Amino acid sequence: MNSLSTSSPASRFSSVRPAPITGPFTYPGRRALITGASSGIGESFARVLAARGMNLILVARAEDKLRALATELSASHGIHAEVMPTDLGQDGAARALWGRCEARGLEVDLLINNAGFATYAPFESSPLAREHEQVMLNVTALMDLSHLALPGMLARGEGGIINVASTAGYQPVPYMAVYGATKAFVLSFTEALWAENRERGVRVLALCPGPVETPFFDVVGTRSVAVGVMMTSEQVVLAGLRGLEQGRPSLVAGWRNWLQANLARLSPRALTVKIAAGMMKPRRPLQLAGS
Ligand SMILES: NC(=O)c1ccc[n+]([C@@H]2O[C@H](COP(=O)([O-])OP(=O)(O)OC[C@H]3O[C@@H](n4cnc5c(N)ncnc54)[C@H](OP(=O)(O)O)[C@@H]3O)[C@@H](O)[C@H]2O)c1
Known part of the structure; x- marks a missing residue:
């Protein structure tokens, strides 16, 4: 027997009766551990969950913003x-983060993998280091944290993981090729985890927003890529938590965004991606982040 199979709580016999994943x-x-909690959707998750009495682990790079949010939410919600x-x-980084949580005895009942960003440019002209960072954040860190959090949840027979994907995961996205592919990964990966864990008490949801009013588009460098119906981050968070309570594998926020995402899936792939290229093609020279 190798050391992993002896140390993983998920691999041990458990007498815990799994909680239902609906309700x-x-x-x-x-x-709750929330990545990308310093702004936008992650910050809204923190606000909504604090109001529901959850303790929080706030993760992002901007320490000052996280500290201000933690102070405010602790004071207002106790x-x-x-x-x-x-x-x-x-x-x-994800493994180091998890190690810090474990060292402080912080159990995570709800993991929200939300941190992410997008680049917008013809693929070959975007700096490779930036594309690499995008895959590391949107895909690798999300997968690592899911892997690290699941065993404890399974051992307790309950828990939840919300992975923030996007309607961009429903079809290829020319000029945001890496972003669309990372979100297709998140959607596919998360729905697979939902099926693996639905009878083991752990809720797993891919939350797929259309465009959301956040600083996301400042990072992208343009708002012209916002395809669909714009929502607030709080609307998206409330939709996501409803989806979690319904025990769903994935949820597109907003019915018009749902229609758009699923119409793209039904039409021939070559046609879908050609239409997407026409919509997404940059109309003027781009200022590339990281170049
Ligand atoms: N806004 C939209 O239209 C939209 C639509 C669909 C899906 N989404 C998805 O929703 C998620 C949240 O985006 P948002 O709209 O809320 O954008 P946002 O306001 O730009 O938030 C992104 C968050 O990710 C954090 N982050 C970025 N790079 C990071 C890194 N290297 N390490 C740790 N944290 C990092 C940022 O904090 P720091 O900069 O402080 O690190 C920030 O808290 C993303 O996964 C995005 O793909 C957004």
């Missing part, structure tokens, strides 16, 4: 909020 999720007194500044675009 209310118990928030008060439990703990919860405990830990701040763990981390650059999840670096190899091994």
Whole structure:
């Protein structure tokens, strides 16, 4: 027997009866780890979950913003909020973060893998280092944290993971080729985990927003890529938590965004990607981040 199979709680016989994955999720007194909590959708998750009585572990790079949010939410809701500044675009960062949580005895009941960014440019002209960082953050860190969090949840027979994908995961996205592919990974990976864990008490949801009013587009460098119906980050978060309570594998926020995402899946792939290229093609020279 190797050391992994003896040390992993998931591999041990457990007498814990798995909780149902549909119905209310118990928030008060439990703990959520939220990546990308310093702005946008992640910050809204922190606000909504704190109001429901959850303790928080807030993760992003901007330590000052995380500290201000933790102080505010602890004071207004009487919860405990830990701040763990981390650059999840670096190899091994997710494992180091998890190690810090374990060292402090912080169990995670709800993992929200939300941190992510997009680049917008013809693929070959975007700096390779930036594309690499995008895959590390949107894919590798999300996969690592899911892998690290699941065994404890399974041992307890309950828990939840929300992975923030996008309607961009439903079809290829020319000029955001890497972003669309990372979100297709998140959607596929998460739905597979849902099926693996639905009878073991752990809820797993891919939350797929269309465009959301956040600083995301400042990072992209343009708002012209916002295809679909714009929503607020709070609307998206509330939709995601409803999806978690319904025990769904994935959820597109907003019915018009749902229609758009699924129409793209039904039409021939070559046609879909040609239409997408026409919509996404940059109309003027781009200022490339990281170049
Ligand atoms: N806004 C939209 O239209 C939209 C639509 C569909 C899906 N999404 C997805 O929603 C998620 C959240 O995006 P948002 O709209 O809320 O954008 P946002 O406001 O730009 O938030 C992104 C968050 O990710 C964090 N982050 C970025 N790089 C990081 C790194 N290397 N390590 C750790 N944290 C990092 C940022 O914090 P720091 O900069 O402080 O690190 C920030 O908290 C992303 O996965 C995005 O792909 C957004």
